[in-house]
Every structure is written in structure tokens, then in C-alpha cells.
Amino acid sequence: MSTPKTPPSAITAAAVASFDGCPDARLREILQSLTRHLHAFATDVQLTESEWARAVAVLTATGHITDARRQEFILWSDTLGLSMLVDALANPLPPGATESTVLGPFYVPGAPVRPYGANLAEIAAGDPAWVHGRLLDTEGGPIPGAELDVWQNGDDELYAVQNPGAPDDHLRGRFHAREDGSYAFLAVRPVPYTIPSDGPVGAMLEATGRHPWRPAHIHVIARAPGYRTLATHLFDATSPYLESDAVFAVKPSLLREFVAHEAGEPGAPAGVEGRWFSVESDFVLSRAAETHEPADPGRTA
Amino acid sequence: MSTPKTPPSAITAAAVASFDGCPDARLREILQSLTRHLHAFATDVQLTESEWARAVAVLTATGHITDARRQEFILWSDTLGLSMLVDALANPLPPGATESTVLGPFYVPGAPVRPYGANLAEIAAGDPAWVHGRLLDTEGGPIPGAELDVWQNGDDELYAVQNPGAPDDHLRGRFHAREDGSYAFLAVRPVPYTIPSDGPVGAMLEATGRHPWRPAHIHVIARAPGYRTLATHLFDATSPYLESDAVFAVKPSLLREFVAHEAGEPGAPAGVEGRWFSVESDFVLSRAAETHEPADPGRTA
Numbered sequence: 001m002s003t004p005k006t007p008p009s010a011i012t013a014a015a016v017a018s019f020d021g022c023p024d025a026r027l028r029e030i031l032q033s034l035t036r037h038l039h040a041f042a043t044d045v046q047l048t049e050s051e052w053a054r055a056v057a058v059l060t061a062t063g064h065i066t067d068a069r070r071q072e073f074i075l076w077s078d079t080l081g082l083s084m085l086v087d088a089l090a091n092p093l094p095p096g097a098t099e100s101t102v103l104g105p106f107y108v109p110g111a112p113v114r115p116y117g118a119n120l121a122e123i124a125a126g127d128p129a130w131v132h133g134r135l136l137d138t139e140g141g142p143i144p145g146a147e148l149d150v151w152q153n154g155d156d157e158l159y160a161v162q163n164p165g166a167p168d169d170h171l172r173g174r175f176h177a178r179e180d181g182s183y184a185f186l187a188v189r190p191v192p193y194t195i196p197s198d199g200p201v202g203a204m205l206e207a208t209g210r211h212p213w214r215p216a217h218i219h220v221i222a223r224a225p226g227y228r229t230l231a232t233h234l235f236d237a238t239s240p241y242l243e244s245d246a247v248f249a250v251k252p253s254l255l256r257e258f259v260a261h262e263a264g265e266p267g268a269p270a271g272v273e274g275r276w277f278s279v280e281s282d283f284v285l286s287r288a289a290e291t292h293e294p295a296d297p298g299r300t301a
Numbered sequence: 302m303s304t305p306k307t308p309p310s311a312i313t314a315a316a317v318a319s320f321d322g323c324p325d326a327r328l329r330e331i332l333q334s335l336t337r338h339l340h341a342f343a344t345d346v347q348l349t350e351s352e353w354a355r356a357v358a359v360l361t362a363t364g365h366i367t368d369a370r371r372q373e374f375i376l377w378s379d380t381l382g383l384s385m386l387v388d389a390l391a392n393p394l395p396p397g398a399t400e401s402t403v404l405g406p407f408y409v410p411g412a413p414v415r416p417y418g419a420n421l422a423e424i425a426a427g428d429p430a431w432v433h434g435r436l437l438d439t440e441g442g443p444i445p446g447a448e449l450d451v452w453q454n455g456d457d458e459l460y461a462v463q464n465p466g467a468p469d470d471h472l473r474g475r476f477h478a479r480e481d482g483s484y485a486f487l488a489v490r491p492v493p494y495t496i497p498s499d500g501p502v503g504a505m506l507e508a509t510g511r512h513p514w515r516p517a518h519i520h521v522i523a524r525a526p527g528y529r530t531l532a533t534h535l536f537d538a539t540s541p542y543l544e545s546d547a548v549f550a551v552k553p554s555l556l557r558e559f560v561a562h563e564a565g566e567p568g569a570p571a572g573v574e575g576r577w578f579s580v581e582s583d584f585v586l587s588r589a590a591e592t593h594e595p596a597d598p599g600r601t602a
Contacts, residue, residue: 006552008389014549015382022509030346031509035381037342042386045334052378052387059374063364073360077353080336081316085343086353088309208323208332248315251307 012039058200065199069161071105075201078102078247079210096138097286101249103231104219105196106159111149114173117269119186122170125154126188128276129258130269131234134181135222136284142181143285146224149174150185152217157193186269189258189277190216192241205246212246215239220283227285234281256281313340359501366500370462372406376502379403379548380511397439398587402550404532405520406497407460412450415474418570420487423471426455427489430559430578431570432535435482436523437585443482444586447525450475451486453518458494487570490559490578491517493542506547513547516540521584528586535582557582 015035022028041047062072077083083102093099114120135146151172153159160170177183194212197205205212216239222230235242237255258277261268268276316336323329342348363373378384384403394400415421436447452473454460461471478484495513498506506513517540523531536543538556559578562569569577 006389008386011382011386011389011549015386018382018511018545018549019509021511024508027508030348030352031505033342033346037338037345038381038383039386041334041338042383043390044338045331046390047331047387049387049391051331052384056372056374056378059360060364060367060372063361063367063374066361066364071357071361073357073364077357080339081312081319082339082343083353085309085312085316085340086348086350088307088312089344089347090350204332207325207328208320210319210322244319248312248319 008039008043012036012043015039062200070196070199072196072199072201074105075195075199078104078249079195079201079205081248084248094138094286096284098222098230098232098282098284099251099253100230100232101251101254102233102247103221104247104249106161107151107219107221108161108172111151111172111174112169114175114185116175116178116182117184117186118173118175119271120150120152120171120173121154121186121188122167125156125171126191127155128269128272128274129187129189130184130272130276130278131187131218131281132182132184132278133280133282135177135183135224136181136282137227138284138286142177142179143224143227144177144179144181146177146181146222146227146285147174148177148183148185148283149221149223150187151219152187152190153193154188155191157191162196186272187218187279190218190236192216192239195246210246211241211244213241214245214247215241215250217249222283222285224285226288228288230283230285232283234279309340309344313337313344316340363501371497371500373497373500373502375406376496376500379405379550380496380502380506382549385549395439395587397585399523399531399533399583399585400552400554401531401533402552402555403534403548404522405548405550407462408452408520408522408532409462409473412452412473412475413470415476415486417476417479417483418485418487419474419476420572421451421453421472421474422455422487422489423468426457426472427492428456428576428578429570429573430488430490430580431485431573432488432519432580432582433483433485434581434583436478436484436525437482437583438528439585439587443478443480444525444528445478445480445482447478447482447484447523447528447586448475449478449484449486449584450522450524451488452520453488453491454494455489456492458492463497487573488519491519491537493517493540496547511547512542512545514542515546515548516542516551518550523584523586525586527589529589531584531586533584535580 016032019028019031066072087100135143154171160166175183175185192213192215197212216236217233219233233254235255237257242250256279258279261276263274317333320329320332367373388401436444455472461467476484476486493514493516498513517537518534520534534555536556538558543551557580559580562577564575
């Protein structure tokens with residue numbers, strides 16, 4: 001009983017040193033930094049055993065609510081700002097390139113290829129919005145054939161993947177740029193919605209006085225051979241919650257005006273009879289060689 | 302496109318500030334510190350999008366392997382040294398009190414109460430070990446009636462909770478100190494074993510060149526009204542892996558000698574006919590008023 005007690009700093013040092021023999025230098029760097037910061041966090045707040053047990057329970061609940069259609073770990077990353085931080089660290093873009101933002105948890109690969117100007121909505125989903133513009137390189141030249149992979153929520157606030165009553169391909173599609181780089185599709189005007197708030201992340205937002213709302217936006221991923229893949233949003237510049245997005249994803253350069261058009265105004269998209277909106281947005285891609293080319297962002301499962 | 306880019310530090314500041322309105326001051330402190338350290342980690346290592354996606358996949362797999370009998374999040378905490386750090390932060394003990402160590406993932410409440418000297422093993426499980434000593438206060442006085450909740454692995458390396466072939470109460474039991482503070486039970490000599498290594502934590506140990514072994518030990522929780530609950534181990538002082546416990550739980554003051562006795566030597570415990578061992582270990586509890594009394598450590602589920 002006379003042996004001196006092990007001080008907390010010695011435990012941190014031993015845990016860090018346990019990775020000294022890691023043969024993969026990058027893995028060693030990541031795990032040693034993770035261990036240092038995890039220990040510094042616990043030490044700074046003097047984390048108690050009951051708080052530790054609570055954290056284990058929250059992580060366990062997060063794992064158990066996560067499945068093929070619900071990714072609560074990504075929601076934690078999003079709501080703690082980590083997703084946007086990783087985006088910012090990874091994306092040193094050349095001047096003029098369109099900025100990226102979070103992928104979010106609702107992207108599902110394999111949306112149907114649709115023709116120029118086609119309608120995303122397979123059932124009624126809100127006010128029509130004609131989205132158009134060009135896919136360009138950083139010198140302003142067109143990228144013929146470039147792909148725009150689009151998904152959005154309807155005026156019921158839901159994405160198709162959240163809505164058992166919607167067709168699988170509702171409000172999503174892939175479009176390809178024409179020879180002059182132009183693209184167009186008929187979307188609906190997006191509405192603000194809440195991130196899933198019935199799980200551990202929702203409980204955290206509630207307990208901390210934060211709200212779960214995201215401002216209205218349309219998701220796109222733009223891809224072309226030889227260019228860096230771009231995952232971004234097109235935000236409605238007049239939406240509520242632009243200043244307090246629950247996932248910190250708003251960048252000023254991504255705001256777009258939804259221009260209102262009355263019924264019968266010339267230029268209405270085919271099949272549109274009532275009020276509609278139009279939105280113009282170019283997407284400027286950087287060449288893969290200009291920056292480090294990351295893996296195509298995909299749904300982790 | 303001419304709007305300046307958001308710097309990474311601004312994202313960290315916004316995420317931290319999102320908790321400014323948290324009505325619970327302790328929760329605010331914890332989440333703001335967690336956010337700062339999480340962002341500092343990602344920034345220090347310049348975490349890439351593909352590494353982030355890998356981390357999400359690892360956490361998801363950790364959640365999906367965790368159930369009522371397997372707690373992979375606690376294994377992460379143990380193998381990253383966090384469990385021992387929280388133990389060290391939480392346990393400023395008065396002089397002479399027995400040191401604590403990790404609870405581990407195999408504790409199951411509700412072990413049967415057994416009489417003084419009873420056998421823990423309900424089926425054959427290794428060399429008999431007579432464990433005895435006293436439950437004392439820090440002035441050396443006995444604590445009559447104090448409870449010792451014991452669990453250990455057998456020579457097949459398994460705890461009953463891991464072993465579908467073993468009775469539920471095999472190798473576990475609760476004992477109560479006699480008037481003079483003395484306790485005794487018939488255990489088996491514990492053997493080193495590996496923490497569960499077929500999941501994400503095992504993959505991490507393998508990838509980093511670490512081993513999954515723990516030195517031989519017996520778990521105890523000592524409890525008495527008015528005293529701080531103590532979760533600790535009694536380590537075999539001659540075991541392999543004392544210098545490289547996979548969960549960093551060894552403290553020099555917890556090493557004990559397993560004294561060998563030949564068959565037929567006087568003093569053999571009832572029913573023991575072959576070779577046996579004896580171990581003496583007192584457990585000294587601090588009064589609840591001497592330190593902050595934590596919640597009884599229990600299995601988180």
C-alpha cells in the first residue's frame with residue numbers, strides 16, 4: 001500500500017506509447033493524436049465515472065439506431081461541426097471553383113439518369129423550380145457530359161429514402177451537361193426541415209438548447225473525368241435558418257435566388273401551369289491535378 | 302464566387318459557440334471541450350474525407366457488435382487508456398486505501414451470495430486458489446458485513462458470461478466479511494486471456510502491432526454502507542503481460558503472490574486433494590465522506 005499512485009499523466013503517456021510500434025506511420029500518427037486529445041478532453045473537464053458511463057450508453061444507443069437508412073454517427077459528426085471541418089481541411093480549391101459542403105446522411109448512389117430539363121418529382125412535392133446553368137472548368141470553358149447527381153426533400157420535409165410512401169427515385173436524378181456545358185432540371189422549391197431528432201443527436205440538441213433545423217437547399221454532386229468530384233448544396237437565399245444551420249453547412253457563395261414567376265408567364269417549363277420559380281447556378285469544377293483528388297464521397301454503411 | 306472561403310478555425314468557433322445557450326453549465330463545459338478537442342485532433346492530423354468515412358464505418362461496426370453480452374465501446378475506452386484515466390481522475394484516495402482499477406466488460410450484477418470459504422467454481426476450472434484476508438477501514442479496523450463481489454475467468458480463459466457451456470453463476474459470487482473483517486473463498490488460479498479480438502478493437506490492435514492479452518487477475522468490487530465502493534483487481538505477481546496489459550490496468554500495489562502448496566500439505570481447503578495455491582489480500586475502504594462518492598460502477602447497457 002506504500003507504492004506511490006500512478007498519476008493521470010503517466011496513463012496518457014503509456015497509452016500513447018502503446019502505439020510506438022505501429023508499422024503504419026499514418027495510422028500511428030492518427031491514433032497517437034486521437035489518444036492525446038481524448039485524454040486531454042477527459043482531463044480538462046475532469047470527466048467522472050458516471051459521465052463516462054453515460055457517454056458509453058449514448059454511443060451504444062447511436063450504434064443501435066444506425067442502419068442502412070439512418071446514420072446517426074454522421075449526424076453527430078455533422079452537428080458537432082466535424083464534417084464541415086474535414087470538408088474545409090480537404091478542400092483547398094483554386095480561385096473560381098465552386099465551394100463544397102457536407103454530403104449529409106441522405107445520399108443514395110444510383111439515381112436514374114434523366115434527360116435535360118426532366119422532372120425530379122415522381123409525385124406531387126411542392127412549387128416547381130426550374131434549376132439551370134452550366135458545368136464549367138475554372139477557365140470558364142464548358143465540360144460537356146459532366147454529371148450532376150441531384151437529390152432534395154419535398155414540401156413534406158422528407159427525402160425519398162425517409163418516406164415509405166414515395167417511389168425510390170422520387171426527387172432524385174442524374175443529369176448530363178450538353179455540348180455548351182448547360183444543364184437543367186425541374187425540381188421543387190425546397191423547404192427547411194429538421195435533421196432526424198428522435199435519437200441520441202436529437203436528445204443532445206434538445207438538452208443543449210439547439211434546434212434541429214436546416215435551411216432550404218438542393219444537394220448536388222458534380223462529376224467529370226479529370227475533374228475533382230464536388231459535393232455541394234444550392235441554398236435558397238431567403239430561407240430561414242441560414243444563420244443557424246444545425247450542421248454548419250452554409251457558405252455565402254452557395255446562396256441562390258429563387259425567382260418567382262406567375263402562372264402563364266412566358267417561358268414556363270413544360271407541364272407547369274401554376275406559379276413557378278427559376279434558379280440559375282453554374283458549377284465550376286477544379287481539375288483533379290490542381291488538388292489532391294479524394295475518393296468519391298459515398299454513403300458509408 | 303468572389304466570397305472569401307470559410308477558414309477551418311471559423312468552423313470550430315461556430316461549433317463551439319452553438320452550445321453557448323446550453324442551460325446546463327456542466328453539459329455546456331463538456332460539449333464545448335469535446336468539440337474543441339475533436340476539432341483540434343482533426344486539424345492536427347489534417348484528417349481526410351476518406352479517413353473520416355473509415356472512422357464512421359468503424360464506429361458503426363462497433364455499435365453493431367455491441368449487445369447485452371458484448372460492450373465494444375468499453376473495449377475502445379479500455380484499450381485507448383481512457384477507462385484508467387477516468388479511474389485515476391476520479392479516485393483521489395486517502396493514504397492506505399486500496400487502489401481501484403478498471404471494471405472491465407464482464408461484470409454482471411446479481412452474483413449469488415455464498416458462505417465464508419465457499420467454492421466459486423461450479424464446474425472444473427483450474428488449480429484451486431484459497432483467497433483470504435480482511436475488509437478494513439483506513440485506520441485498520443474491521444468492517445463486519447462488508448460485501449466482496451468476485452468474478453474471474455477459468456483456465457479456458459473465459460468468463461461465465463462468455464461461455465454458453467458454463468452455469469450462469471460459475472466463477473462468481475458475493476461474500477460477506479465476518480465480525481473480525483475476515484473473508485475467504487475458494488477460487489481458481491487465474492490465467493492470462495485475450496480481450497475479445499474478433500471485432501473493431503481487435504482489428505485496431507492487430508493493425509497497430511499491439512497484443513490483446515491481459516495478465517492473470519481476479520476481479521472484486523468491495524462495498525459497505527458508509528464506505529466508497531471499490532472496483533479493483535488482484536493480479537498474479539508472476540503473470541506474463543504485467544508490463545503490457547492491453548487495457549493499462551496494472552498498478553504495482555495490486556500485485557499478489559500465489560503461494561504454491563503440494564498435495565497433502567496441512568491446511569488444504571475442504572475438498573481440495575491435489576496441488577493448490579493460497580493468496581492473502583486485504584481490501585482497505587475509504588469512508589464515503591473522505592472523498593466524492595461515485596455511483597456504484599455497473600454494467601452500462
